[in-house]
Amino acid sequence: MTNILTLRVDPKYVAELNRGYSLILKDAIQNKDLLEEEGEIIRLVDHHNRYIGTGYYGHQNKGIGWILTTKEHEQIDQAFFNKKLTIALSHREDYFTDSDTTAFRIFNGEGDGIGGLSIDYFDGYYMVSWYSEGIYSFREHVYNALNDLVEYKAIYEKKRFDTKGQYIDQDDFVMGTEGDFPIIVKENGMNFAVNLNDGAMTGIFLDQRDVRRAIRDHYADGTNMLNTFSYTGAFSVAAALGGATKTTSVDLAKRSLAKTIEQFSVNGIDYEAQDIKVMDVFHYFKYAVRHELKFDLVVLDPPSFARTKKMTFSTAKDYPKLLADAIALTEKDGIIVASTNNASFGMKKFKTFIDQAFKDTNTKYKIVDQYGLPKDFRANRDFPEFNYLKVVFIKKLSK
Ligand code: SAH
Secondary structure, three states, X not given: OOOOEEEEXXXXXXXXXXXXXXXXXXXXXXOHHHOOOOXXXXXXXXXXXXXXXXXXXXXXXXXXXXXXXXXXXXXXXXXXXXXXXXXXXXXXHXXXXXXXXXXXXXXXXHHHOOOOEEEEEEOOEEEEEEOOHHHHOOHHHHHHXXXXXXXXXXXXXXXXXXXXXXXOOOOOEEEEOOOOOOEEEEEOOEEXXXXXXXXXXXXXXXXXXXXXXXXXXXXXXXXXXXXXOOXXXXXXXXXXXXXXXXXXXXXXXXXXXXXXXXXXXXXXXXXXXXXXXEOOHHHHHHHHHHOOOOEEEEEEOOOOEEEOOOOEEEHHHHXXXXXXXXXXXXXXXXXXXXXEOOOOOOHHHHHHHHHHHXXXXXXXXXXXXXXXXXXXXXXXXXXXXXXXXXXXXXXXXXX
């Protein structure tokens, strides 16, 4: 193997890499000034020159690349990508044969052996997400592998590494026959409208599939439901289909109104019988208290960080306060669905936030259910950073 750059790992980071942590942190590499071009293959060794792994150079958050193999003589070539994709597809066979669910993830970054790359399937369409310039340099390998291994209507891609994390509007079509969007995908029998060529988001977050099903099948019937940070209202759709008497969806983004109407409509739900509010959730909480509104089922699914003109919200800091506001609006014996995708803490820490909120409001509670990533989002569950999703169903008991 020629032309492979050898990098030395700081002793502090060796054990974790050997334990299977495949993200190469900036601080972990001692001679990173040798790095030149994203996409170059790098070989990591410890301070005794013992081999750790082979990967690629690419900037992604606090990482500068990913380990792809710990077999010293394995080449990172077309065959490597074909092999990883073949294995990934074999883990999703059940999904491909389930006609009730036509949208799922077929490749989940590090969990499927290639950090920085994810691929989602939407009823015959594939959407590839690239998280760094480095992984994007392997584009031909990935598209060749897809061409070899799957049949598709079309392939779309999202480059998620444009200037300072900002998504740049672009035409995301790669090859095949362009779709006529929105297309309707199915998830456990529910319909969702999806657009693969309309900015960074598609209309549905696939990682919440199990939660939507739980809401529909076990928690919604007969409830007055509040969905905060509702985006296209997917949780509200699940609740309405599960027999909620009414749903209220609250999101700040103007686009959420039309998108939520669309999601209700493709499920045959009369959106006029539902409430859809384009407003700041924190204003809505005040409004609800003033009007003495109460709910039996409240979903909290904030972004990890949010900034409005007046305030910033960070789940790591502000979740207890958010929950306290929700507790005030929840009926006794009602359910709060507390969700976060913040990768900087795990389930244990999240539960301390929950406990704190209930203590602060002097309210008793019981955790009745909890969810993490669904099966198609394969991830190394030892590291919260990769196993980021935490959803807890909490029953509000008496004061
Ligand atoms: N729960 C959604 C996904 C939420 S994505 C689903 O299941 O599909 C986060 C959403 O929070 C975005 O749509 C964003 O517009 C919204 N948001 C961010 N800050 C907000 C605020 N202060 N008030 C209301 N919505 C907010």
